[in-house]
Amino acid sequence: MEGRTPMKDDDVIGVEVLQDLDPDSPVSRYRQIADQLAAAVLDRRPGARLPSEYEILNRLGVSRATATQALRDLEQRGLVTRRQGKGTFVADPDRAIRSNRPGVLPSFSEDLRAAGRTTRERVIALEIASAPADVAAALGIGKGDDVWSLERIIVSDDQPVVHLTSWLSCATVPALSRSAVEATSLYEQLSQIEGSRPCSADEQWSAAVAPPTTATVLDVGRNAPVMRVVRTAYLHDERPVEYAIAYVRGETFAVSIHIDAHQHRSRLLASLTKAAG
Numbered sequence: 612m613e614g615r616t617p618m619k620d621d622d623v624i625g626v627e628v629l630q631d632l633d634p635d636s637p638v639s640r641y642r643q644i645a646d647q648l649a650a651a652v653l654d655r656r657p658g659a660r661l662p663s664e665y666e667i668l669n670r671l672g673v674s675r676a677t678a679t680q681a682l683r684d685l686e687q688r689g690l691v692t693r694r695q696g697k698g699t700f701v702a703d704p705d706r707a708i709r710s711n712r713p714g715v716l717p718s719f720s721e722d723l724r725a726a727g728r729t730t731r732e733r734v735i736a737l738e739i740a741s742a743p744a745d746v747a748a749a750l751g752i753g754k755g756d757d758v759w760s761l762e763r764i765i766v767s768d769d770q771p772v773v774h775l776t777s778w779l780s781c782a783t784v785p786a787l788s789r790s791a792v793e794a795t796s797l798y799e800q801l802s803q804i805e806g807s808r809p810c811s812a813d814e815q816w817s818a819a820v821a822p823p824t825t826a827t828v829l830d831v832g833r834n835a836p837v838m839r840v841v842r843t844a845y846l847h848d849e850r851p852v853e854y855a856i857a858y859v860r861g862e863t864f865a866v867s868i869h870i871d872a873h874q875h876r877s878r879l880l881a882s883l884t885k886a887a888g
Contacts, residue, residue, distance in 0.1 A: 626662040644681035661699040688867040706865045720796040735762040746778045749854035757781040774825045775857035809844035825858040
């Protein structure tokens with residue numbers, strides 16, 4: 612058709628990215644589809660078009676309602692935008708999305724980069740300290756044991772957006788380099804230390820007032836509203852490796868949460884069956 616510019620290959624996410632669904636999985640079919648597409652979306656630029664409902668149902672043999680629900684799930688996560696009569700496209704979000712993406716435990720820096728932003732980490736202080744009681748309890752170590760205390764700022768597109776302090780047990784992480792953290796990120800450095808990259812975490816998000824130091828380093832007003840994030844991150848063997856407290860500029864992040872009652876019931880049934888056995 613005259614006047615229409617054909618889409619480039621990198622502007623289209625082909626339906627071939629979808630693998631066969633697992634019929635025995637407790638995860639619903641629409642969620643399996645959404646998770647596969649979410650993984651594909653992360654590496655694509657805003658505006659890239661996703662497969663249509665028709666392409667999805669032909670590829671996987673699901674109903675149109677299931678395909679539509681999968682795309683709606685991505686929209687609710689803030690990963691895509693849907694345009695009536697035109698299709699579904701990778702979103703250009705105003706905020707980075709914090710979500711339980713499959714196969715990866717995100718860091719603040721990685722979430723921001725997934726939203727198409729440049730990032731860097733500026734270390735304020737890195738030292739070995741004695742673990743306070745709350746840090747020791749979170750890390751499962753003794754009070755007063757040696758821990759790394761790492762205070763830093765995450766800068767996104769030349770704007771400071773996160774002020775955080777992480778504590779890591781020296782027994783678990785024997786070495787940390789200020790220059791390496793600033794060159795990449797804490798989690799990328801941990802990935803270079805065998806067995807030290809976290810794979811799961813507990814997080815608590817709450818509204819807070821920026822402490823004076825945070826207000827200064829994030830360049831926000833005194834008593835400005837921020838999000839306070841407390842994270843305990845775990846290794847593959849479920850040992851805690853990091854305890855962190857972060858203050859986040861609220862306009863930079865959105866949190867996407869998936870609640871699956873069916874999956875919860877399946878896990879409960881599995882645990883009861885195991886206990887009975």
